[in-house]
Amino acid sequence: MSDIFREVDEDIRQEKYRRLWDRFGPWVLGVAILIVIGTGGYRGWLYWQEQQSASAGDTFFEAVKLSEAGEFEEAAALYGELDNAVGGYPALANLRRATDLATAGKTDEALAEFDALANNESLLEGLRNVAALRAAYLAVDGDDYAAVADRVEKLTGDAGPFRAAARELLALSAWKNGDIETARQWIADLEEDQETPADVSRRVSILSDVIRSANGDVAADGAPADSEGTNQ
Numbered sequence: 001m002s003d004i005f006r007e008v009d010e011d012i013r014q015e016k017y018r019r020l021w022d023r024f025g026p027w028v029l030g031v032a033i034l035i036v037i038g039t040g041g042y043r044g045w046l047y048w049q050e051q052q053s054a055s056a057g058d059t060f061f062e063a064v065k066l067s068e069a070g071e072f073e074e075a076a077a078l079y080g081e082l083d084n085a086v087g088g089y090p091a092l093a094n095l096r097r098a099t100d101l102a103t104a105g106k107t108d109e110a111l112a113e114f115d116a117l118a119n120n121e122s123l124l125e126g127l128r129n130v131a132a133l134r135a136a137y138l139a140v141d142g143d144d145y146a147a148v149a150d151r152v153e154k155l156t157g158d159a160g161p162f163r164a165a166a167r168e169l170l171a172l173s174a175w176k177n178g179d180i181e182t183a184r185q186w187i188a189d190l191e192e193d194q195e196t197p198a199d200v201s202r203r204v205s206i207l208s209d210v211i212r213s214a215n216g217d218v219a220a221d222g223a224p225a226d227s228e229g230t231n232q
Contacts, residue, residue, distance in 0.1 A: 056082055056086060056087065056089040057089070059082055060078075060079075060082060060089055060093060060096075063075045063078035063082075063093065064096060066078065067100050067103075072101075072103070075096070075097075076097055076100065079093040079094070079097045080093075091117065091120075091124075091127050092127075094113065095117060095127070095134075097113065098114050098131075098134065099134070101113060102134075102138060107138055107142075110138060111135055111139060114131045114132070114134045114135035114138065115151075118132035118135055129161075129162055132151045132154075132155065133151075133152060133155070133165055133166065133169070135151050136151040136169045136173075139151065139173075140169055140172055140176070143173075144173075145170075145177045145182070148169060148170060148173040149170060153166070153170065164190060164193065164195070164196045164200045167186045167189050167190050168186075168190065168203065168204055170182075171183045171186035171190070171207060172207065175207060175210075175211060180211060180215060183211060187204050187208050187211075191208075
């Protein structure tokens with residue numbers, strides 16, 4: 001008798017499974033197919049990305065070789081091919097193209113390129129900061145202090161990785177524009193920062209001596225100066 005009940009229970013379970021399959025089976029098969037297709041497509045996309053990245057890398061390094069050889073127009077043509085490349089190659093190519101313009105003496109064009117990159121919010125912050133610094137290096141020779149400060153003062157925070165370069169540029173710009181007190185403030189910030197690179201420290205030390213000598217505080221060799229600015 002128990003065998004009959006077991007067979008009835010088994011038939012009922014099978015009937016339930018059959019109904020469930022009839023109801024949800026197509027969905028299960030559809031999801032499974034989508035998973036297989038999606039996995040295959042993702043792997044194919046990764047392979048395509050790798051191939052595109054490798055090709056862009058080859059083009060970029062070939063363009064860099066041309067730049068280093070002074071063949072700027074040929075290099076610019078290759079950099080242009082990277083405008084729609086994957087990864088960070090478009091930004092790197094634009095940085096190099098702007099650098100070539102500066103090297104070729106086309107300062108205004110280079111400055112415009114660096115400024116555009118520095119203000120491009122779609123780029124990584126580090127790349128934008130590098131572009132801002134490059135723009136400031138060009139601007140320091142011809143623009144006023146405000147123009148330089150607009151570009152790099154935001155980089156001078158105590159934890160900023162580019163703070164030493166930015167502070168040095170601001171000190172130099174302030175001095176060139178006759179703002180001695182501002183120049184001294186930036187020099188003091190650099191001298192007080194234990195992480196200021198040695199080469200920057202040497203340059204600002206020279207600038208500090210020049211400022212002291214020119215303003216009658218201390219002679220260029222560090223000795224006290226009299227009221228007429230001559231050594232005793």
